[in-house]
Amino acid sequence: MNGKTTREQxxxxxxxxxYQQGFEHxxxxxxxxxxxxSRGNFYYHFKSKDEILDAVIKLRFLRTQxxxxxxxxxxxxxxxxxxxxxxxxxxxxxxxxxxxCPVGTLCSELNKLNHSAExxxxxxxxxxxxxxxxxxxxLGHVDTADELAxxxxxxxxxxxxxxxxxxxxxxxxxxxxxxGKWLDSLTIExxxxxxxx
Amino acid sequence: MNGKTTREQxxxxxxxxxYQQGFEHxxxxxxxxxxxxSRGNFYYHFKSKDEILDAVIKLRFLRTQxxxxxxxxxxxxxxxxxxxxxxxxxxxxxxxxxxxCPVGTLCSELNKLNHSAExxxxxxxxxxxxxxxxxxxxLGHVDTADELAxxxxxxxxxxxxxxxxxxxxxxxxxxxxxxGKWLDSLTIExxxxxxxx
DNA sequence: GTCTATACTGAGATAGAC
DNA sequence: GTCTATCTCAGTATAGAC
Numbered sequence: 001m002n003g004k005t006t007r008e009q010x011x012x013x014x015x016x017x018x019y020q021q022g023f024e025h026x027x028x029x030x031x032x033x034x035x036x037x038s039r040g041n042f043y044y045h046f047k048s049k050d051e052i053l054d055a056v057i058k059l060r061f062l063r064t065q066x067x068x069x070x071x072x073x074x075x076x077x078x079x080x081x082x083x084x085x086x087x088x089x090x091x092x093x094x095x096x097x098x099x100x101c102p103v104g105t106l107c108s109e110l111n112k113l114n115h116s117a118e119x120x121x122x123x124x125x126x127x128x129x130x131x132x133x134x135x136x137x138x139l140g141h142v143d144t145a146d147e148l149a150x151x152x153x154x155x156x157x158x159x160x161x162x163x164x165x166x167x168x169x170x171x172x173x174x175x176x177x178x179x180g181k182w183l184d185s186l187t188i189e190x191x192x193x194x195x196x197x
Numbered sequence: 198m199n200g201k202t203t204r205e206q207x208x209x210x211x212x213x214x215x216y217q218q219g220f221e222h223x224x225x226x227x228x229x230x231x232x233x234x235s236r237g238n239f240y241y242h243f244k245s246k247d248e249i250l251d252a253v254i255k256l257r258f259l260r261t262q263x264x265x266x267x268x269x270x271x272x273x274x275x276x277x278x279x280x281x282x283x284x285x286x287x288x289x290x291x292x293x294x295x296x297x298c299p300v301g302t303l304c305s306e307l308n309k310l311n312h313s314a315e316x317x318x319x320x321x322x323x324x325x326x327x328x329x330x331x332x333x334x335x336l337g338h339v340d341t342a343d344e345l346a347x348x349x350x351x352x353x354x355x356x357x358x359x360x361x362x363x364x365x366x367x368x369x370x371x372x373x374x375x376x377g378k379w380l381d382s383l384t385i386e387x388x389x390x391x392x393x394x
Numbered sequence: 395g396t397c398t399a400t401a402c403t404g405a406g407a408t409a410g411a412c
Numbered sequence: 413g414t415c416t417a418t419c420t421c422a423g424t425a426t427a428g429a430c
Contacts, residue, residue, distance in 0.1 A: 006413075022309035024221055027405060041414045043407070100305055107362050108302050109309075112219035125362050150359060150368055151375070158355025162347060165304050165322050171347055178348070203395075224423060238396045240425065401426070408419070 007045045009035045015056045019095075019102045022109055023053060050117065057120045060102070064124060068131045078135040079187055082152065085132060086179050089159055089172050097167050101160035103128075128153055139187065148186070155179055204242045206232045212253045216292075216299045219306055220250060247314065254317045257299070261321060265328045275332040276384055279349065282329060283376050286356055286369050294364050298357035300325075325350055336384065345383070352376055 004012075013034040017026040028049070032039045046052045071084040089096060099105070103124045110118040132149035141148055159175045162168070201209075210231040214223040225246070229236045243249045268281040286293060296302070300321045307315040329346035338345055356372045359365070 020309070021311075022221075022306065024219075025310055028407090029405080037413095038415055039406090040408090040416065044413060047407090049406070100308065104358050104362075105305050105309065108297055108305060108358065109219065111297065111361060112217070112302065112306075113222055114218075122362050125359070147368075147371060150363075150365075151372065154355035154359045154372060155351075156355070157358040158351035158353070161301050161305065161354040161358065162322070162351045164308060165301075165319050166347075168347075171344075174344060175348065175351060225425090226423075234395095235397055236424090237398065237426085241395060244425090246424075395430105397428100397430070399427085399429095401424105403422100403424080405422085406420085409417085410415100411417100412413105412415075 006035065006037060006041075010037075010042070010045055010052065011055045011059055014052045015059055018053070018056055018106065020099050023106065023115075024109065024113060050115075053115075053117050054120065057106075057117060057124070060124055061127065064127050068127070078138040079183060081135050082132060082183060083180065085128070085152065086156065086176055086183075089156060089163070089176055093163075093169060093172055096160050096172075097163050097169065100164040101157060104157045104160060125153065141186070152179070203232070203234060203238075207234075207239070207242055207249065208252045208256055211249045212256055215250070215253055215303065217296050220303070220312075221306065221310060247312075250312075250314050251317070254303075254314060254321070257321055258324065261324050265324070275335040276380060278332050279329060279380060280377065282325070282349065283353065283373055283380075286353060286360070286373055290360075290366060290369055293357050293369070294360050294366065297361040298354060301354045301357060322350065338383070349376070 010031060013031050014026070017030055017034065021030070028039050028042055031052070032042055046055070071081045075081045075084060103121070107118065107121045107125065110121050129146070129149050132152055133145040136145035136148045155175070159172060163172045207228060210228050211223070214227055214231065218227070225236050225239055228249070229239055243252070268278045272278045272281060300318070304315065304318045304322065307318050326343070326346050329349055330342040333342035333345045352372070356369055360369045
């Protein structure tokens with residue numbers, strides 16, 4: 001069919017279901033049904049539910065790295081790269097309105113479960129944080145790069161949470177526009193400092 | 198001892214545990230242990246877990262209304278009232294770093310569970326939204342009051358989510374300061390419009 | 395109002411046949 | 413690699429004694 005191994009299919013189904021239903025609320029029955037295998041067969045591929053979670057986090061990590069690399073390749077200007085990040089809110093609008101941010105909601109859930117994989121999930125946040133910080137450094141904001149990165153990250157989390165609660169597309173669009181203006185103002189202030197790579 | 202009925206004790210324990218551990222992850226055993234009653238006795242007070250959730254949401258709703266009224270009473274100026282809201286992030290810093298925002302994380306969880314109480318939980322957000330909007334109207338921002346309210350609400354959600362993920366007090370303080378400056382700039386622009394109540 | 399005992403269910407996990 | 417059957421356990425919920 002699609003050439004994907006059963007293991008890969010399981011991870012992708014789990015990825016989707018953990019996002020839509022939460023980790024704890026998703027049962028082996030749910031996943032095996034989605035992949036069309038028996039529950040028993042499951043344990044040939046994964047020894048426990050936590051192992052699937054690890055695999056899902058790893059998959060998300062790799063996909064995020066790929067995404068960030070793509071943005072870097074396609075945008076010469078660091079400001080445009082940051083805009084690519086902000087624009088996920090528009091690109092993934094429907095999913096975010098339905099289920100929130102995949103990173104934020106997973107970290108939040110694992111935190112409440114006091115789950116050992118919480119630290120790994122938080123690394124997804126770190127990935128964005130580091131990358132955004134790097135772009136702000138390239139924009140000349142060397143001293144405040146990390147602060148600015150966290151600010152943009154917090155913005156995206158706040159918008160995702162409320163978009164989910166209120167199911168409000170117009171709100172998302174408006175906030176993304178606001179953030180765009182804020183990014184403009186940041187650049188204008190320091191236009192003479194730009195060093196691109 | 199403290200004059201509280203068993204029912205009240207149950208609701209308060211559930212309120213705390215739902216916040217710390219999540220709704221689904223909190224069992225009757227957890228709550229009954231916290232209140233020091235038997236699991237069986239539980240069902241004299243509540244017919245199901247969902248009934249406890251309803252009671253918890255109702256409690257949070259009433260407490261939020263009380264809080265908003267207090268802020269209105271203690272601050273004549275709408276701007277100071279909004280600052281009171283923003284300052285919850287500092288006041289409840291430790292809890293937020295440990296468990297996130299009680300409203301945001303509950304709404305997010307109930308959304309994933311596809312739980313019927315999600316709409317009621319979202320009303321907690323509505324309460325803040327309406328109240329903040331009212332303050333912005335008093336500040337003279339009649340046309341954009343709701344947009345500004347959502348902006349402040351999104352800010353608080355974003356900061357709470359990242360504060361929880363990164364356990365970062367300094368980040369919280371910095372973002373609250375930034376928001377304070379933003380609120381100042383909003384007021385300066387329209388100082389001549391102020392009408393207080 | 396509170397307790398113990400117990401029924402029922404669903405979920406994670408294992409064993410072993412094919 | 414995949415299946416069925418089964419175990420174990422936690423969690424919700426009920427019945428009935430006190």
